[in-house]
Amino acid sequence: MKRKVLIIVWLLLINFAYSQGCSDAGICTINKGFQQGEITFKNNLEISAIYSLGEADLVYVSPYVSYTKRFNKRYSFTAKVTFSSASGSFGTRSQFGDAFLLGNYVFKENNNRQWSALLGFKFPFTASNLKINGYSLPLDYQSSLGTIDVFVGTNYQYKKWNFNLALQLPVINLNKNSYFSEYAGTDDFPSTNLFQRQPDALIRATYTIQTVNKRISFKPNLLFIYHLGEDSFENIFGQREQIKGSDGLTINGNFLASYKLTGQSQIELSLAAPFEVRTIRPDGLTRSFVAGLQYQYSF
Amino acid sequence: MKANFLSIFFLIFVSCQEEGILTQQREITTLSPSAQLKYSGLFEPTSGITVSGLAKLYWDQNQHTVSLEGFSISDGPDLKVYLSKSDAPTQFVNLGNLTHQTVYPIPVGVQIEEYSHVLIHCQQYNHLFAIAELQQN
Numbered sequence: 001m002k003r004k005v006l007i008i009v010w011l012l013l014i015n016f017a018y019s020q021g022c023s024d025a026g027i028c029t030i031n032k033g034f035q036q037g038e039i040t041f042k043n044n045l046e047i048s049a050i051y052s053l054g055e056a057d058l059v060y061v062s063p064y065v066s067y068t069k070r071f072n073k074r075y076s077f078t079a080k081v082t083f084s085s086a087s088g089s090f091g092t093r094s095q096f097g098d099a100f101l102l103g104n105y106v107f108k109e110n111n112n113r114q115w116s117a118l119l120g121f122k123f124p125f126t127a128s129n130l131k132i133n134g135y136s137l138p139l140d141y142q143s144s145l146g147t148i149d150v151f152v153g154t155n156y157q158y159k160k161w162n163f164n165l166a167l168q169l170p171v172i173n174l175n176k177n178s179y180f181s182e183y184a185g186t187d188d189f190p191s192t193n194l195f196q197r198q199p200d201a202l203i204r205a206t207y208t209i210q211t212v213n214k215r216i217s218f219k220p221n222l223l224f225i226y227h228l229g230e231d232s233f234e235n236i237f238g239q240r241e242q243i244k245g246s247d248g249l250t251i252n253g254n255f256l257a258s259y260k261l262t263g264q265s266q267i268e269l270s271l272a273a274p275f276e277v278r279t280i281r282p283d284g285l286t287r288s289f290v291a292g293l294q295y296q297y298s299f
Numbered sequence: 300m301k302a303n304f305l306s307i308f309f310l311i312f313v314s315c316q317e318e319g320i321l322t323q324q325r326e327i328t329t330l331s332p333s334a335q336l337k338y339s340g341l342f343e344p345t346s347g348i349t350v351s352g353l354a355k356l357y358w359d360q361n362q363h364t365v366s367l368e369g370f371s372i373s374d375g376p377d378l379k380v381y382l383s384k385s386d387a388p389t390q391f392v393n394l395g396n397l398t399h400q401t402v403y404p405i406p407v408g409v410q411i412e413e414y415s416h417v418l419i420h421c422q423q424y425n426h427l428f429a430i431a432e433l434q435q436n
Contacts, residue, residue, distance in 0.1 A: 091319030129377060129423055132322040134398050176423040178377060182406070183395040185321050193393070194422070236393045236406065 041264065041298035044068040050292040055140055055281070056188040058088040062097075078102040078120075084143035089186065091132045096125040097143040102151065112159050118166070120151035127176040128195070136178040138189035139284030146175035147197055162221075164204040170197050180236060190243060190282045191233055197283060198229030198247065219256040224249065231282055245279030268294040328402040330366060334359035340417065340431035342370070349373045354417035354431035356405075363405040365394060365417055370401065377423035382409070383416040386430045391418065 046066040054060055066080040079101055085094035102120035128146030130137055139145065153166030175195045181187055206221035231246040253275055258268040272290040338356040352370030356363060365382060372378070378397035382405060384390040394403040397419060405411065419429040 087319075089319050090321045092315070092317040094315045127423060130316075131396075132316045133318050133324060134396055135322040136396060137322075176377065178379070178396065178422055180393070180395065238389070238391050238393065 042070045044070070044296060044298045046294055046296045048292055048294040050290060052287040052290040054086070054088075054284070054288070055286050056088060056186075058086055058140055060087075060287070061085045066100075074106050076104045076106075078104070082143075086141045086143075088141070089188075090135070090137055090141055093130050093132060093137060093141045093143075095130055095143040098125060099123045114157045116155045116157075118151065118153040118155070120153075122147075122149040122151070122168075124148065124174060127174050129176040129178055135184075136180070136193075138179045138184075139177060139192045139195060139282060140189055140286070142177065142284060145170075145195075145197055145283060146173070146177065148172040148174065153202075160208045162204075162206040162208065164202065164206075166202040168200045168202070170199065173197070182236060189284075190280060191235065192282050192284075193236075194234040195282070196232045196240075198227060198231055201226045201228060215260045217258050219258075221254045221256070223252040223254055225252070226250075227278060233282070243280055243282050246282055248278040249276055250274055250278060251276035264299060265295070265297045268292075268296065270294070324399065328400055330357055330359050330364070330402060334364075336436045337363070337411070338433035338435055340433040342372075342417075342419070342429045342431045344373075344429050345427050347373075348428045350419070350429040354433065356411065356417075356433060362407060363409070363411050365403045365405060367401045367403075372397075372419055372429055375419075375421045375426075375428055377421050378428060379420050379422050381418040381420050382411075382414045383418045384414055386416050386418070386432065388418055388420045388427060393422075 044067070046068075048064050048066070050060070050062040050064075052060045052062065062082065062084045064080055064082040066078060068076055068078040070076040079099070081099050082097035083094070084097045085092065100120060100122050102118060104116055104118050106116040107114065124144035124146045126142065126144050126146060128139060128142040128144055130142055147170040150169045150171050151166060152169075153164060155165075156163045173196055175197070177192050177195050179189070179192050181189060181191045203224045204221055206219050208217055208219050210217040226249050227247050229247050230242045230244060232240050232242050235241045251274065252272055254270060254272040256268060256270045258266050260266045270290070270292040272292075273288065277286070334357040336355055336357055340354050342350045342352050342354060344350040350370075350372045353368045355366045355368055357366055365380065367380075380394040380397050380403050381388055381391040382394060392405065392409055392414070394405065415433055417431040417433065418427060420427050
């Protein structure tokens with residue numbers, strides 16, 4: 001038995017080490033915005049620290065703070081602020097990322113089936129043009145994509161299964177990134193000067209396993225993200241250029257394990273890695289491995 | 300206790316930067332003694348901007364380059380050096396960020412006869428800072 005567990009862990013680690021491309025402009029963690037389960041408390045505070053590996057030699061530490069207010073059995077509202085610190089050959093750049101505002105409505109449950117709907121907005125704290133020593137940085141080093149986005153989504157819960165469907169639409173582009181690979185001294189990252197990003201569509205399937213006392217739960221899930229068009233940038237001649245291969249499918253595997261510390265608090269460990277990635281990933285959202293630790297407190 | 304908490308919060312969340320191999324201050328590039336001057340022009344400021352110096356266009360080591368000589372300009376957040384077809388940033392070659400460097404190579408294949416100005420332009424706020432009209436030498 002012990003040997004089987006070790007083999008499974010080893011296979012998972014091999015997979016994490018050689019996969020690429022967990023795309024997340026906020027949409028990866030959108031399922032957190034869907035209100036689920038019994039409502040015991042009206043307020044929920046969540047603090048999270050995420051460690052991840054990106055393109056080339058990039059390492060990220062990305063904490064966030066999230067607060068959810070449940071007005072009644074149906075309505076809830078979530079506010080979330082992200083921060084990102086990226087380290088690699090360009091150096092280390094740290095900054096606040098985005099603010100998320102999400103509203104959620106839960107429909108009446110019917111024979112173990114329940115729908116909910118979500119509407120949200122993302123506001124960037126930067127124009128995605130952070131520099132070091134005056135040198136422009138690729139989007140991989142930026143804490144935000146510099147777009148105001150709208151989220152629309154729905155969640156369907158049936159017994160132990162949970163399905164999310166969501167769209168993330170950049171509606172106002174404030175991106176002023178000025179990175180040119182021609183002038184950077186490396187070709188690890190594509191040019192993203194005055195980057196324009198296309199929308200994403202998401203489908204996620206989650207299965208929940210709980211221990212008898214419901215103290216520990218496991219939520220393995222599979223996440224499909226389709227980038228609905230080719231992104232573009234302005235080249236050195238001032239001409240807008242499509243980035244071929246920047247559209248397409250990303251498939252991520254995600255494993256969540258949570259443990260209830262008390263009736264009001266729990267910790268959650270999440271591990272994620274991609275199985276399928278887009279050919280070109282100029283938005284800097286690529287992660288080969290993600291490990292997150294969250295602490296939730298309800299009151 | 301409260302002060303400690305605030306200090307930790309500040310250290311974690313403050314915006315910060317640290318240079319890496321690719322963002323260290325690079326050595327100043329200089330022109331070779333055999334560089335041939337082709338065009339030059341005096342920088343003129345736009346409203347509210349202070350600028351001085353010349354833009355000179357050389358043929359140097361099989362490549363055209365723009366050299367900023369005796370140059371200084373008001374601070375700006377995202378200043379770029381453009382080789383432009385007019386005195387407005389509409390048709391141009393973006394030669395990169397304005398840094399401590401004075402020499403900006405022009406990409407191979409650019410027909411320099413078609414370009415008449417060197418501009419200093421703030422891309423992030425789309426504000427033109429300075430214009431140098433090039434005259435043939």
